[in-house]
Amino acid sequence: MTKLAWLLASIALAIAPHLARMPLWVGPLCLALGLWRLAIERDNRPLPQKWLLLLLAGAATAGIASHYHTLFGRDAGVALLVVMSFLKLMELKALRDTMVVLFLGYFLVITGFLYSQTIPTALYLLLVVLINTATMIGYNDVNDGLSVRPRLRLAGILLAQAVPLMLLLFVLFPRVGPLWGLPKDAFSAVTGLSDSMSPGTISQLIRSDAIAFRVKFDGPPPHRNLRYWRGPVLWDYDNGTWSTRQPRDRAPAQLLPLDKALSYTVTLEPHNRRWLFALDLPETLPPGSRAGRDLTILAQAPVQQRLRYSLSSATRYRFDVDPDAGEMERALRLPARGNPQARELAGRWRSTLKNPRAVVAQALGMFRNEAFVYTLNPPLTGPQAVDDFLFATRRGFCEHYAGALVFLMRAAGVPARVVTGYQGGELNPLGDYMIVRQSDAHAWAEVWLEKEGWVRIDPTAAVSPNRIESGIAAALPGAELPPALLQLDAAWLRRARLSWDLLNNNWNQWVLGYDQQRQTRFLSRFNRALASWQGMALAMVTGIAALLLGIASWMLWHTPRRGKDPVHAAYEKFCARLARRGIARATNEGPADFAARATRMRPDLAQQIGFITQRYIELRYGRRHSTRLPELRRAVRRFRP
Amino acid sequence: MTGLTHRLAAWSARFNPLRQSAFEFLQSPFLKQLLHPAPEAAPVTLTQRRLYILPTRHGLIFALMLLVMLLGSINYANSMGFVLTFLLGSLAVVSILHTYRNLAQLTISAGKSAPVFVGQEARFHLSASNTGNIPRYAIGLRAGKDVAGFTDVAPNHAAALAFGLPAQRRGLLRAPSFNLFSTFPLGLFRTWTHLDLDINCLVYPRPAAEALPLPAFQAQTGQGSRHGAGQEDFSGLRTYRNGDSLRHVAWKAVAREQGMLTKQFDGATQQELWLDWDLLPGMDVETRLSRLTRWVLDADTAAQRYGLRLPGRVLSPASGAEHRRQCLETLALFGL
Numbered sequence: 001m002t003k004l005a006w007l008l009a010s011i012a013l014a015i016a017p018h019l020a021r022m023p024l025w026v027g028p029l030c031l032a033l034g035l036w037r038l039a040i041e042r043d044n045r046p047l048p049q050k051w052l053l054l055l056l057a058g059a060a061t062a063g064i065a066s067h068y069h070t071l072f073g074r075d076a077g078v079a080l081l082v083v084m085s086f087l088k089l090m091e092l093k094a095l096r097d098t099m100v101v102l103f104l105g106y107f108l109v110i111t112g113f114l115y116s117q118t119i120p121t122a123l124y125l126l127l128v129v130l131i132n133t134a135t136m137i138g139y140n141d142v143n144d145g146l147s148v149r150p151r152l153r154l155a156g157i158l159l160a161q162a163v164p165l166m167l168l169l170f171v172l173f174p175r176v177g178p179l180w181g182l183p184k185d186a187f188s189a190v191t192g193l194s195d196s197m198s199p200g201t202i203s204q205l206i207r208s209d210a211i212a213f214r215v216k217f218d219g220p221p222p223h224r225n226l227r228y229w230r231g232p233v234l235w236d237y238d239n240g241t242w243s244t245r246q247p248r249d250r251a252p253a254q255l256l257p258l259d260k261a262l263s264y265t266v267t268l269e270p271h272n273r274r275w276l277f278a279l280d281l282p283e284t285l286p287p288g289s290r291a292g293r294d295l296t297i298l299a300q301a302p303v304q305q306r307l308r309y310s311l312s313s314a315t316r317y318r319f320d321v322d323p324d325a326g327e328m329e330r331a332l333r334l335p336a337r338g339n340p341q342a343r344e345l346a347g348r349w350r351s352t353l354k355n356p357r358a359v360v361a362q363a364l365g366m367f368r369n370e371a372f373v374y375t376l377n378p379p380l381t382g383p384q385a386v387d388d389f390l391f392a393t394r395r396g397f398c399e400h401y402a403g404a405l406v407f408l409m410r411a412a413g414v415p416a417r418v419v420t421g422y423q424g425g426e427l428n429p430l431g432d433y434m435i436v437r438q439s440d441a442h443a444w445a446e447v448w449l450e451k452e453g454w455v456r457i458d459p460t461a462a463v464s465p466n467r468i469e470s471g472i473a474a475a476l477p478g479a480e481l482p483p484a485l486l487q488l489d490a491a492w493l494r495r496a497r498l499s500w501d502l503l504n505n506n507w508n509q510w511v512l513g514y515d516q517q518r519q520t521r522f523l524s525r526f527n528r529a530l531a532s533w534q535g536m537a538l539a540m541v542t543g544i545a546a547l548l549l550g551i552a553s554w555m556l557w558h559t560p561r562r563g564k565d566p567v568h569a570a571y572e573k574f575c576a577r578l579a580r581r582g583i584a585r586a587t588n589e590g591p592a593d594f595a596a597r598a599t600r601m602r603p604d605l606a607q608q609i610g611f612i613t614q615r616y617i618e619l620r621y622g623r624r625h626s627t628r629l630p631e632l633r634r635a636v637r638r639f640r641p
Numbered sequence: 642m643t644g645l646t647h648r649l650a651a652w653s654a655r656f657n658p659l660r661q662s663a664f665e666f667l668q669s670p671f672l673k674q675l676l677h678p679a680p681e682a683a684p685v686t687l688t689q690r691r692l693y694i695l696p697t698r699h700g701l702i703f704a705l706m707l708l709v710m711l712l713g714s715i716n717y718a719n720s721m722g723f724v725l726t727f728l729l730g731s732l733a734v735v736s737i738l739h740t741y742r743n744l745a746q747l748t749i750s751a752g753k754s755a756p757v758f759v760g761q762e763a764r765f766h767l768s769a770s771n772t773g774n775i776p777r778y779a780i781g782l783r784a785g786k787d788v789a790g791f792t793d794v795a796p797n798h799a800a801a802l803a804f805g806l807p808a809q810r811r812g813l814l815r816a817p818s819f820n821l822f823s824t825f826p827l828g829l830f831r832t833w834t835h836l837d838l839d840i841n842c843l844v845y846p847r848p849a850a851e852a853l854p855l856p857a858f859q860a861q862t863g864q865g866s867r868h869g870a871g872q873e874d875f876s877g878l879r880t881y882r883n884g885d886s887l888r889h890v891a892w893k894a895v896a897r898e899q900g901m902l903t904k905q906f907d908g909a910t911q912q913e914l915w916l917d918w919d920l921l922p923g924m925d926v927e928t929r930l931s932r933l934t935r936w937v938l939d940a941d942t943a944a945q946r947y948g949l950r951l952p953g954r955v956l957s958p959a960s961g962a963e964h965r966r967q968c969l970e971t972l973a974l975f976g977l
Contacts, residue, residue, distance in 0.1 A: 095699075095828070096698070096699065099699045099702070099828060100702070103702065103703060103706050106706070106725075106729060107706060107709075107710070109725060110710050110713065110714075110722050110725050110726070113719055113721040113722050113725065114717060114719060114722075117719070117720065117721040121721075122721055122724075125721075125725070129725070129728070129729075133732065133827070136826075136827050136828065137825075137826045137827065139828070140779060140824055140825050140826055140827060140828040141778050141779055141825060141826070142778075142779040142781070142791040143778070143779060143791055143792065143793050145776065145778045145779070145793040146778065154826055158732055158735055158736060158739065158826065158827070159728070159732060161731075161735045162728055162729075162731035162732040162734070162735050163728070163731070164731075165727070165730075165731035165734060165735070166724065166727040166728040166730075166731045169723075169727035169730070169731065170723055170724060170727050173723065173727070175715075175718075176715060177718075178715070178716045178717075178718065179712065179715055179716050180716060305718055511720055511721075511724075512720045512721070513720070514720055515718065544734075548734065548735075548738070551735060551738060552738050555738055555739075555742060556742075568797075
C-alpha cells in the first residue's frame with residue numbers, strides 16, 4: 001500500500017504542472033484512476049481487465065485527438081503521456097511495469113521543461129525527481145529495510161553524488177543545433193508586439209509585466225527619454241488598423257550618426273516573430289540578421305529561443321535624407337474614404353501653414369493644449385476611428401495618438417509612418433543592466449522632413465510627458481494601473497524584485513543560454529584546445545573517471561559511524577583490551593560467562609570487569625537509564641588491564 | 642586420387658602442433674578451473690575478483706529513455722533538458738557504485754543442513770555476515786532459475802539465507818552452485834557473484850510407502866541370561882541418558898524437580914528386534930534400503946530397541962534419536 005501510494009504521489013507530482021494546459025477532463029480522469037487503483041489495492045481486488053483498459057486508452061486518445069486536432073506535436077504528446085502513465089498504473093503486475101511508470105515519471109519531468117525553465121520550475125521538478133528516485137529505491141528494497149526518511153536520504157545522497165558528474169557533462173557536452181524540425185506548437189503562448197496595430201493592441205500588452213528583453217550597455221545607458229526601442233514599422237492604414245507587409249529585400253536607408261555610438265547587448269525573450277529590437281536607430285546589425293530601408297531588423301527565423309545579440313546605435317542622426325520616391329508615395333497613402341473630419345482639419349493645416357514642420361508643431365500643440373487624456377481604458381471608437389478619437393472621445397493610449405498623428409500628417413501631405421516598439425526600461429543597479437518589459441510597449445510616429453530625413457515624433461510625450469520621463473506607472477492615474485504594474489512603490493519590494501531579476505538574468509545567461517557560442521567562449525577561457533570536440537570529449541572522459549574515483553573512495557572511506565551502537569562500541573573496546581592481555585572472548589561466549597572466565601584468570605581486575613559487564617548487560621537488555629552509558633564509557637576508558 | 646589424399650593428410654599434419662596445443666589448452670588446469678571450478682570451502686568473502694556487475698533489463702530501458710531525452714534536449718536546445726538528462730545519467734552511473742558496494746565484502750559461510758528423505762526438499766543454509774558498518778539491503782539468492790529469497794544484513798550482523806533442492810537420490814547431496822545478487826538501490830544494475838560452496842545435505846532413502854509389519858523378535862544371542870532392558874515390569878529409576886525413549890521418562894519426577902529420570906523395566910522375554918538386510922530377499926538394493934528405512938522409522942516411533950544389520954555393517958540394538966540418526970545415515974550411505 002505505501003509503495004503504491006508513493007508511486008501515485010510521484011506521478012501525480014510529475015503531471016501536476018501539466019494539468020493546467022490539458023483538456024479539462026484529464027485531471028479528473030487521472031484522479032479517478034488513481035483512487036480506483038488505491039481502492040483495488042486496499043480491497044485486494046484483481047486489476048481491471050485488459051479490454052477495459054484498452055477501451056479507456058482508446059477513448060482518452062480520441063478525446064486528446066479531438067481537443068488538439070492532432071496526436072503529434074508537443075501538447076498532444078504530453079497529454080497522451082499523462083493519460084498513459086495513469087493507465088499504466090492500472091496494470092502493474094511485475095516490477096517491470098512499475099519501473100516503466102517510474103521512467104515515465106522522469107520523462108514527464110523533462111516534458112515540463114519544454115514549457116518552463118524558470119528557477120521555481122527547476123526546483124519543483126528537482127523535488128519530483130527526488131521523490132521519484134526514492135520511490136524507485138522503495139520498489140527495489142524488497143524487504144522494506146528502509147523507512148521513509150532513510151529512503152529519501154539515500155535518494156538525496158545518490159542525486160548529490162550525481163550532481164558533480166552532471167555539471168561536468170553539462171559544461172562539456174558539445175552543443176549542436178537542432179537535429180530535425182520541431183513541431184509547430186513547440187513555441188506558443190508568448191506575448192509580444194504583433195505586426196499590426198489597432199486601438200487596444202498595445203494597451204492590452206501593457207498589462208503584462210513579462211520581460212521583453214534585457215540590455216547590457218557597454219558604457220552608461222542613454223537618458224530615459226532617449227530609450228526608444230525600435231520594433232516593426234507600420235506603413236499601411238486600413239479601417240482603423242495599421243499594418244505592414246513583409247518589407248522587400250532592400251538595404252537600409254542611409255544613416256548619418258550625429259553622436260557617439262552606444263554599444264550594447266540585447267538578450268531577447270522568445271516572441272515567435274522575426275523582428276529584433278534595437279535602440280533607435282541602429283548603426284550596425286546583429287550578425288545573421290538583415291534590415292529593410294526603414295530599419296526594422298529581422299532575424300533569419302522567428303525567435304523561438306532566448307536570443308543574445310550585440311549591436312550599436314546612435315540616438316541623434318540624420319536618416320534617409322534622400323528618400324526613395326516609391327517609399328515617399330507609400331508614406332502618404334491613405335484609403336480613398338473615411339474620417340472626413342480629420343482630413344478636413346489636415347487640409348486646413350496644409351493650406352494655412354507654410355511648411356511641414358509647422359504642421360507637426362500644430363498637431364502636437366493640439367494634443368498638448370486641448371482636452372486630450374492619456375488613459376489605459378479608452379472608450380470604444382466606431383468605424384471612423386480617427387474622427388471618433390480626435391473629435392469625440394479624446395481619450396486614448398499611445399496607439400491612438402500615434403495612429404491619429406500619422407493619419408493627420410499624411411492627410412496634410414507630410415510623409416509619416418507608425419513605429420512600434422518599447423519605450424523606457426528599468427535599470428537594475430545590482431546587475432548593471434536594463435530590463436524592458438511588455439508593459440513598456442509603445443507606439444510613436446516618424447515624419448519625413450526636408451534635409452532632416454525621418455524624425456521621431458512622439459505624440460504621447462505631448463499629451464503625457466510623464467510617460468516618457470518616468471514610465472507608464474507615473475503617467476496613468478493609480479486606479480487605472482493593472483496589478484502587474486502596482487509593485488513599484490515600496491523600496492524593499494523593488495529591491496527584492498530587482499535581486500530576483502538579477503538571479504533570473506544570470507540563470508538565463510549562464511544556464512539556459514549556455515549554447516554553442518557561450519560554451520566555446522567559456523571553455524576557451526581555460527584552454528583553447530578544450531573548446532574543440534576532441535578537447536571536450538577527452539575532458540569529459542577524464543573528468544568522469546576522476547569524479548567516479550573520488551566518489552568511490554569517499555564511499556569506501558567515509559563509513560558512517562553514527563549507525564554504530566555506542567553501547568556495543570564501548571563493550572568491544574573493553575573486550576579488545578582484554579584480548580591484548582591474552583583473554584579473548586570467544587564468539588559463542590556470553591558477556592556473563594566471559595566476565596566469569598576473565599575474573600578467574602585476572603582476579604585483580606574482578607571489580608572493574610564486574611562493573612563493566614553489569615552496566616553493559618543493563619544497557620543491552622534492561623531498561624534505559626540516561627546515566628548508565630556515560631558510566632560504562634568512563635569505566636571502559638579507565639580500564640587498563 | 643591418392644595424391645590428393647596424401648596432400649590433404651600432409652596439409653592437416655601441419656596443423657598438428659596447433660591442434661596439440663589447443664588440446665592442451667582445453668585440458669589445462671586454468672580452463673578447467675574456469676569451466677568447472679571445484680567447490681570451495683566456506684566461508685568466502687566477496688572481493689572484487691568475485692563480483693560482476695552489468696545493467697539489468699530495466700537499466701537498458703533507462704538508457705534508451707536517456708538517449709531519447711538527450712536527442713530531445715539537443716533538438717529543442719533545452720538547457721534544463723540537458724541538466725535532467727545528465728543528472729539521471731549520472732544517477733545511474735553513481736548507482737553502480739552503490740549496487741556494487743551492497744554486495745562487496747560480505748562473508749558467506751555455510752550452515753548445517755538437516756538430513757532429509759528422498760522426495761523431500763534438501764535445504765541448504767547460508768549465512769551472510771556484514772563486517773562493515775554499512776547496512777546491506779535486498780541481497781538476493783538465486784539457485785537454478787528461481788530466486789530463493791532476499792535478505793537485508795545490518796552492519797556487524799549476519800543474516801540467514803537458504804535455498805532448497807529436491808532430494809532425488811540417497812547419499813550425500815552436494816549443494817548446486819548458486820548466485821548472490823543485488824540490484825539495490827535503483828534496479829538499473831545487477832551485481833552478482835557465482836558461488837560453488839562445499840555444502841552437503843545427507844539424504845536418507847525414501848521410506849517404503851506401505852506399512853510393513855516389523856520383523857519378529859529374535860532370541861538374543863550370546864549372554865542371554867543378562868537382564869534385558871525390557872518394557873514389562875518396572876524395576877527402578879536411573880538418570881536419563883541421551884537416547885532413552887521419552888516414553889520412559891519419569892515425568893512425575895521431573896515435575897518434582899528431581900531431574901530427568903528414566904524408568905527401567907525388566908524384560909520378561911529377552912528378545913531383540915533386528916532389522917536385517919537378509920530378511921528382505923529377492924529385492925533390489927534400493928527397495929531393501931527403502932524397507933529398512935521404513936522399519937527404522939516405525940521401530941523408532943514405537944520406541945522399541947532395534948538393531949540394524951547390513952552386509953558388512955552391524956549396529957547393535959539401541960533406541961533414541963541418536964541411534965535413529967546413525968541407522969538412517971548408515972542406510973543412506975550404504976554402498977556409496
